[in-house]
Amino acid sequence: MEAADFYNTREWAAFRAEALQRAGYQCEAEPTHDLDGEPVRCRATHRLHVHHDHGVPLSEQDGMALCVDHHAEFHRWLREAEAVAA
Ligand SMILES: [Zn+2]
């Protein structure tokens, strides 16, 4: 199945809705820290994406709600991690 087709399936729609609900409809990116060392959470509530590893059955993946910016950052980080491992 083409990835684009997959994102039109009911399976994905249900998985995505569940992941967003679990996240409380907020970005779940790891907190960063301000100058005082206090954790700063993103908590963006709009333009949320649900990340999952392509090719892994949805039942085995949790899915993570990430705002558009953190999703892009997460994929950059994944690519870098892969480059280091290779
Ligand atoms: Zn992703």
Ligand SMILES: [Zn+2]
């Ligand atoms: Zn975010």
